[in-house]
Amino acid sequence: MKKAKSPAKTQDASPLSPSSTPNAVVDRRFRCVFFALALICIATIGPSCWVYYKRQQAETHRTATETLAAIADLKVNQIAGWIKNRHNNANIIFKTHMVWDEIQQFFTEPDDAANRDELLKWMTTFQQDYDYSQVILFDAHGAARLAVPADASLLQDSHIDEHVGAALHAREVVFEDLHHCHSNQLTHLSFLIPFGINSQADQPADGVLLLVVDPQRFLYPLIQSWPTPSSTAKTLLVRREDNEVVFLNDLRHRTNAALALRIPINDPNRPAAKAVQGKEGVVEGVDCRGIPVLAALRKIPGTPWFLVTKVDQKEIYGPLRKETWATAAIIALLLLTAMLSVGLLWRKQMLKFSRRELARQKKEETRLRTSEERWKFALEGAGDGVWDMEIPTKTVRFSKRWKEILGYAESEIANLFKEWEKIVHPDDLAGALANFQNYLADRTPIYVNEFRMRCKDGSYKWILSRGMVVSRDAAGQPLRMVGTHSDITERKQTEEALRQSETTIRNKLKAIIEPDGDIGTLELADIIDTNVLQSIMEEFYQMTGMLGAVLDLSGNILVAVGWQDICTKFHRAHPESCKNCLESDTCLTKGVAFGTFKAYHCKNHMWDMVTPLMIGDQHVGNVFTGQFFYTDETPDVELFRKQARKYGFDETEYLAAFEKVPRFSRQEAEAGMRFYSKLSAIISTLSFSAIQQSRMLSELQRAEAELIKYRDHLEELVTARTAEITKISSEQQVILDSVRAMIWFKDTEGRILRVNRTASESVGMTVADIEGKTDSEIFPDEAERFRIDDLEVIQSGQPKLGIIEPLHTAAGDTHWYITDKIPHRDAAGNIAGVIVFCMDITEKKLAEEKAARRTAELKKIVSAMAGRENRMVELKKVNESLRSQVIDLGHAPVESAEGDFE
Numbered sequence: 001m002k003k004a005k006s007p008a009k010t011q012d013a014s015p016l017s018p019s020s021t022p023n024a025v026v027d028r029r030f031r032c033v034f035f036a037l038a039l040i041c042i043a044t045i046g047p048s049c050w051v052y053y054k055r056q057q058a059e060t061h062r063t064a065t066e067t068l069a070a071i072a073d074l075k076v077n078q079i080a081g082w083i084k085n086r087h088n089n090a091n092i093i094f095k096t097h098m099v100w101d102e103i104q105q106f107f108t109e110p111d112d113a114a115n116r117d118e119l120l121k122w123m124t125t126f127q128q129d130y131d132y133s134q135v136i137l138f139d140a141h142g143a144a145r146l147a148v149p150a151d152a153s154l155l156q157d158s159h160i161d162e163h164v165g166a167a168l169h170a171r172e173v174v175f176e177d178l179h180h181c182h183s184n185q186l187t188h189l190s191f192l193i194p195f196g197i198n199s200q201a202d203q204p205a206d207g208v209l210l211l212v213v214d215p216q217r218f219l220y221p222l223i224q225s226w227p228t229p230s231s232t233a234k235t236l237l238v239r240r241e242d243n244e245v246v247f248l249n250d251l252r253h254r255t256n257a258a259l260a261l262r263i264p265i266n267d268p269n270r271p272a273a274k275a276v277q278g279k280e281g282v283v284e285g286v287d288c289r290g291i292p293v294l295a296a297l298r299k300i301p302g303t304p305w306f307l308v309t310k311v312d313q314k315e316i317y318g319p320l321r322k323e324t325w326a327t328a329a330i331i332a333l334l335l336l337t338a339m340l341s342v343g344l345l346w347r348k349q350m351l352k353f354s355r356r357e358l359a360r361q362k363k364e365e366t367r368l369r370t371s372e373e374r375w376k377f378a379l380e381g382a383g384d385g386v387w388d389m390e391i392p393t394k395t396v397r398f399s400k401r402w403k404e405i406l407g408y409a410e411s412e413i414a415n416l417f418k419e420w421e422k423i424v425h426p427d428d429l430a431g432a433l434a435n436f437q438n439y440l441a442d443r444t445p446i447y448v449n450e451f452r453m454r455c456k457d458g459s460y461k462w463i464l465s466r467g468m469v470v471s472r473d474a475a476g477q478p479l480r481m482v483g484t485h486s487d488i489t490e491r492k493q494t495e496e497a498l499r500q501s502e503t504t505i506r507n508k509l510k511a512i513i514e515p516d517g518d519i520g521t522l523e524l525a526d527i528i529d530t531n532v533l534q535s536i537m538e539e540f541y542q543m544t545g546m547l548g549a550v551l552d553l554s555g556n557i558l559v560a561v562g563w564q565d566i567c568t569k570f571h572r573a574h575p576e577s578c579k580n581c582l583e584s585d586t587c588l589t590k591g592v593a594f595g596t597f598k599a600y601h602c603k604n605h606m607w608d609m610v611t612p613l614m615i616g617d618q619h620v621g622n623v624f625t626g627q628f629f630y631t632d633e634t635p636d637v638e639l640f641r642k643q644a645r646k647y648g649f650d651e652t653e654y655l656a657a658f659e660k661v662p663r664f665s666r667q668e669a670e671a672g673m674r675f676y677s678k679l680s681a682i683i684s685t686l687s688f689s690a691i692q693q694s695r696m697l698s699e700l701q702r703a704e705a706e707l708i709k710y711r712d713h714l715e716e717l718v719t720a721r722t723a724e725i726t727k728i729s730s731e732q733q734v735i736l737d738s739v740r741a742m743i744w745f746k747d748t749e750g751r752i753l754r755v756n757r758t759a760s761e762s763v764g765m766t767v768a769d770i771e772g773k774t775d776s777e778i779f780p781d782e783a784e785r786f787r788i789d790d791l792e793v794i795q796s797g798q799p800k801l802g803i804i805e806p807l808h809t810a811a812g813d814t815h816w817y818i819t820d821k822i823p824h825r826d827a828a829g830n831i832a833g834v835i836v837f838c839m840d841i842t843e844k845k846l847a848e849e850k851a852a853r854r855t856a857e858l859k860k861i862v863s864a865m866a867g868r869e870n871r872m873v874e875l876k877k878v879n880e881s882l883r884s885q886v887i888d889l890g891h892a893p894v895e896s897a898e899g900d901f902e
Helices: 022-096 100-108 113-129 158-168 219-224 271-276 313-381 400-405 417-423 426-440 489-513 530-544 565-571 575-586 637-647 651-659 666-737 757-763 783-796 842-865 868-888 895-901
Strands: 134-139 144-148 174-181 186-195 207-213 234-241 244-247 262-264 281-286 292-299 306-312 385-390 395-398 447-454 460-472 478-487 548-552 557-561 598-601 607-615 618-630 742-747 752-755 800-808 814-825 831-840
Touching: 022 186, 022 207, 022 219, 022 281, 022 292, 022 306, 022 313, 022 842, 100 113, 100 134, 100 144, 100 207, 113 134, 113 144, 158 174, 158 186, 158 207, 219 234, 234 271, 244 271, 262 271, 271 281, 271 292, 271 306, 292 313, 306 313, 385 400, 395 417, 400 478, 426 447, 426 460, 460 489, 530 548, 530 557, 530 666, 565 575, 565 651, 575 637, 607 666, 618 666, 637 651, 742 757, 742 814, 783 800, 783 814, 783 831, 814 842
Parallel strands: none
Antiparallel strands: 134 144, 134 207, 174 186, 186 207, 234 244, 234 306, 244 262, 281 292, 292 306, 385 395, 385 478, 447 460, 460 478, 548 557, 548 618, 598 607, 607 618, 742 752, 742 831, 800 814, 814 831
């Protein structure tokens, strides 16, 4: 439940604030009424304009769609008729053996000038009458024998030989699609007519007649023409090559695009890509310029070509948008004028009241400013910094003390909220901002925030920030917030030290009592009792005078007796000579086996002896005796005098301490060290035994707790599993019955094991009557088809999805279903049958058929309106011309050609 806001948070604390004056109350009422009326007008006019616009947009889209579809159908018919006419020309020559005798005679008697001229004359007439750019005759070896016109540039292309060779072995007219002629950089399409075909399949024909068509003469002008005025409309001819879409004609905004421009076939936004994938109709997409277009897609029959007629959507919807914006602007201008007139009259009255209030407010502001300065002074006197924030503008006034806490001068931080954000620690900024926003949104009752801030010297201090909102607007939104900053760095450091200490103790306990604890993580001081060991070594020193010490592996001294002044007052007191001591205590003691000891000369030129201290198999420290001299050697006094000068020691005092260094015989030193070696072994054994006992006790307690926990958990599992097994069968059936699709479970023999309620209701039988039967007993007419699909899923182990099939009901109706079949596997993963999911799509199927019939009717209407009479006249003229040419050559007219043209 959201807490209620106190009166202090709903308005400015000042009794003379603008929100509390009668003038402000009246002004607020007027604004509310004024804006309410404006909103009513906008709410009435806006939706009406929007509905009108959407309707007009839909009508514009429908008109544009119909126009594009009609133009696309017109151009498809024109292009299909043209290419069919070209095919017919070639087929007439091929099937009627036109001029084959003359060509055979020419190949047999190439020197017969009369026959050659007659053949050239026919080729020239045919080329001119039927508008071919070139007609070329090739012999059985692929050599060009005659060409009209006599332009040899086309013969230089390598692809000519390839296509002529293919035509020589063909048994029909070969169509060569649009291609570039590399010799003259022109685009052609061709028909190759083989003649003198041999009966043996591997023998080439006697020759090939090549008819070259220049698309620039008819095809491209037909494509580029547009029957209605349009600045962006254009038609594209494309085909598919592998996984690319190839543009076959030039584009208005891109020259030399024919056969050069290619795009990926899987581009979902390009209409050309959709066309070559077989999609037809009117679609939206983008063109090569990335501009949205509306396009009609068609397949041109008898060719590998696809047609795309498109218009920029900006052209389609542009006039409507301009009209809509103009209407909206006029309405908005009228509404704004009326509102401004009323507002100006009201403001004139309000100014009179505002002048009287201004003087009183200034006096009150002066009193409040004096009060604020007093409490800010009191807070800063206690060591805290003060900040004062205008929330809407994020302007913050930071006090001088606020900046001094972080080491900044008065002028080094601007009074902006972003200045605070800059110096908050990056790891704390997100949390600090979240706490601030939660308080402003009334999700937290008080504002208390802790974060780190960067000082001027680059270091960070922990800051405790407190604050409260002191002013809100009439709607309860915060306007002003005041707070303090306190330096809590010392407190945070103390907390962190305590936390680290707790962590250290916890880790040490884990290493001691847990079986997998690592003793190597413990310090030597954590394992041995230094007080008891100190007492033992002191008594041994009093009896024998033998020096002794216990150090950990870091060189820290834990126990020491008989320590000499030359070490405590000089060697370990000076930083340079102390390095020699630490190096001697750590590096020179390595490699000593447990139970043995080693004597070595330290780097400060005195003797030491060491034996390792082991806990289990871990080397945790060393036991020393030293420093001393052997009685059978004479120490070099001059060496120690030089050492005193090197480190700046008082020479007299240093040499006095040198004289006090004890002397032992080698036998005494070794006897003392043997004692320390045995003492080390005793310490190791006792310490390790204590750790093992602690671990055994801890492991025993843990095992008992785990046993109790496991027993309770096992009982819970048994109870839960029993209840689950009881409920699982009924729950599964409830789930199956809630599915709208029919679900059938069958075994590998086709017997129905289980069905849901939808399936039983669909066939008019109960679940009990269905289960145990086969498809042949329920669906005798479709059972064989069902069984074939089931076996395919069972044998392949792969699902078969999206099967659309009819099903005849007992009432004699036919319903259409979409069916998915997936393999049913047992617990071992073996296929135990098939699961069938079946959904009734009869209504969708009927709707699709109705839509298809309607589309066909509309296409017929558009085609009938697209200039049928003109096309018939043109086609009849072409037919009559072709018939006359055939009659002139001495053959009967081909009636089938006229039928094709019609």
